[in-house]
Amino acid sequence: xxxxxxxxxxxxxxxxxxxxxxxxxxxxxxxxxxxxxxxxxxxxxxxxxxxxxxxxxxxxxxxxxxxxxxxxxxxxxxxxxxxxxxxxxxxxxxxxxxxxxxxxxxxxxxxxxxxxxxxxxxxxxxxxxxxxxxxxxxxxxxxxxxxxxxxxxxxxxxxxxxxxxxxxxxxxxxxxxxxxxxxxxxxxxxxxxxxxxxxxxxxxxxxxxxxxxxxxxxxxxxxxxxxxxxxxxxxxxxxxxxxxxxxxxxxxxxxxxxxxxxxxxxxxxxxxxxxxxxxxxxxxxxxxxxxxxxxxxxxxxxxxxxxxxxxxxxxxxxxxxxxxxxxxxxxxxxxxxxxx
Ligand SMILES: Cc1cc2nc3c(=O)[nH]c(=O)nc-3n(C[C@H](O)[C@H](O)[C@H](O)COP(=O)(O)O)c2cc1C
Numbered sequence: 001x002x003x004x005x006x007x008x009x010x011x012x013x014x015x016x017x018x019x020x021x022x023x024x025x026x027x028x029x030x031x032x033x034x035x036x037x038x039x040x041x042x043x044x045x046x047x048x049x050x051x052x053x054x055x056x057x058x059x060x061x062x063x064x065x066x067x068x069x070x071x072x073x074x075x076x077x078x079x080x081x082x083x084x085x086x087x088x089x090x091x092x093x094x095x096x097x098x099x100x101x102x103x104x105x106x107x108x109x110x111x112x113x114x115x116x117x118x119x120x121x122x123x124x125x126x127x128x129x130x131x132x133x134x135x136x137x138x139x140x141x142x143x144x145x146x147x148x149x150x151x152x153x154x155x156x157x158x159x160x161x162x163x164x165x166x167x168x169x170x171x172x173x174x175x176x177x178x179x180x181x182x183x184x185x186x187x188x189x190x191x192x193x194x195x196x197x198x199x200x201x202x203x204x205x206x207x208x209x210x211x212x213x214x215x216x217x218x219x220x221x222x223x224x225x226x227x228x229x230x231x232x233x234x235x236x237x238x239x240x241x242x243x244x245x246x247x248x249x250x251x252x253x254x255x256x257x258x259x260x261x262x263x264x265x266x267x268x269x270x271x272x273x274x275x276x277x278x279x280x281x282x283x284x285x286x287x288x289x290x291x292x293x294x295x296x297x298x299x300x301x302x303x304x305x306x307x308x309x310x311x312x313x314x315x316x317x318x319x320x321x322x323x324x325x326x327x328x329x330x331x332x333x334x335x336x337x338x339x340x
Contacts (some may be wrong), residue, residue: 002049003292003303004325006052009208009278010242012098012158014302016327017054017295018316019243020305021282022100022161022213024057026070031064033060033073043086046309047093048132049315051326053302054090055161055245056099058168061144064111065103065169065336066196072134074101074148083155091156093095093330098159098211099152099202103141106130106178107168115141116180117172117186124253135183138192141169159209160200164193164236165249171215174232175224177251183234190235211280213245214318216267226267230274243278245304246271261290269299280304286311288319 004016016245027038029097046054054119059072066073075078090097108118109126110171115137116130133141145162153159158269164170172178173185173192185192193212201210214236216229233244251256256263261284268281281300284289310317319335329337 001295001296001298002115003323004320004327005295007301010094010330014052016049016050016316017302017321018291019053019280019282019302020046020055020309021306022055022163023306023310024067024071024321026068028070028072032067033063033075033079035069035234037200038210039072040086040089044089044093045313046088047095048330049149049309049312049314050314050320051309053098055304056157056296058096058100058102058104058163059148061101061103061148064108064115064139064328065105065141065144066111067104067107067109069110073237074099074151075144077151080154082143086157090268094328097156098152098161099155099157100161100213101145101148101152102163103145103169104339105172106319107165107167116169117181117192120178120180122167122252128291132181134300135185138185139195139249142192142195142199145196146203149200151204153208153224153255159211160204161211161213161245162193162200163213165213165215165245165247167215167252168220168250170196172253175217175218175251177220177223183310184272185315186247190232193232194235194239197236197239197241209241209242211243212241213247215248215250216246216264216271217248218251219249219254219256223251226270230271233275235270237275237277243280244275244328245280246300247282253306258285261285263288265299272300278302282306286315291319292323
């Protein structure tokens with residue numbers, strides 16, 4: 001098996017194993033959550049550049065669920081049609097298109113008062129103390145995830161990724177560091193995420209993949225470890241999640257002690273082994289040989305390349321050249337790749 005081999009999951013075909021992971025562009029200068037010409041150039045160039053999967057950046061279910069006012073959103077119907085045109089264009093280049101649906105929770109930097117499971121501030125300068133959601137307010141956000149998922153389906157995406165990582169709202173509920181509640185969402189740390197999964201599942205086609213991005217471990221003192229995330233994943237899968245995108249951290253300002261190529265791959269492999277999930281590994285995998293080895297050694301089913309693809313829109317085509325693997329070059333660009 002190689003990085004550029006295709007795979008079909010449920011009824012969705014992926015032309016290769018390369019994923020462009022969600023990467024916020026903070027480029028909605030109009031502050032209306034709607035894709036603009038920047039998003040077109042950004043995503044279309046990566047589709048032309050051969051990425052098998054493009055996951056559109058964190059797209060928020062509420063205006064106050066944005067990291068910044070410049071995020072994409074799916075909190076109202078007017079946001080659907082422009083997104084739909086972009087998704088359709090990406091598909092013409094053979095990309096499978098996902099979108100990451102999210103709520104930033106206490107990390108909503110531009111909200112006048114962010115919301116969170118509990119009123120504990122993200123421990124870094126410039127973050128505000130959040131309002132602790134009432135049970136009813138939390139249930140309303142579950143509903144907003146459902147509404148946004150319905151809009152994503154209307155926009156024609158192939159799959160949806162729920163953002164359960166990096167210290168945003170779903171993650172905040174699933175972590176004892178940020179969830180000090182006494183209601184149903186405090187008694188069961190997985191419950192908010194489970195309700196989101198069930199609500200989303202109810203409005204997407206049966207055959208559509210529902211992916212969840214999770215932080216496999218937290219780095220803050222007393223943060224949760226892999227045993228907890230594996231239990232969470234089992235709950236989320238029982239509720240309807242099909243595939244898992246394995247990241248880490250984001251609950252606080254500190255990260256891993258050491259950063260090295262593939263530093264999160266072992267988490268992906270352990271989650272794959274413990275849950276039988278189809279997994280995407282991510283994190284410093286921009287060396288094509290390393291990315292290919294992750295697939296060849298069956299540590300993950302997909303490899304996401306973030307900053308590598310930011311730096312080089314044609315990363316996948318260049319990886320094919322480097323690895324001497326066959327990957328279709330767009331006809332108009334073939335002479336550039338076959339200089340004799
Ligand atoms: C500019 C930028 C924006 C990002 N935005 C998001 C995001 O919207 N959602 C998310 O889950 N992760 C986001 N990330 C994290 C990436 O998806 C990825 O997990 C991370 O960059 C590690 O992969 P890499 O080493 O290949 O870059 C972002 C990363 C970058 C560099």
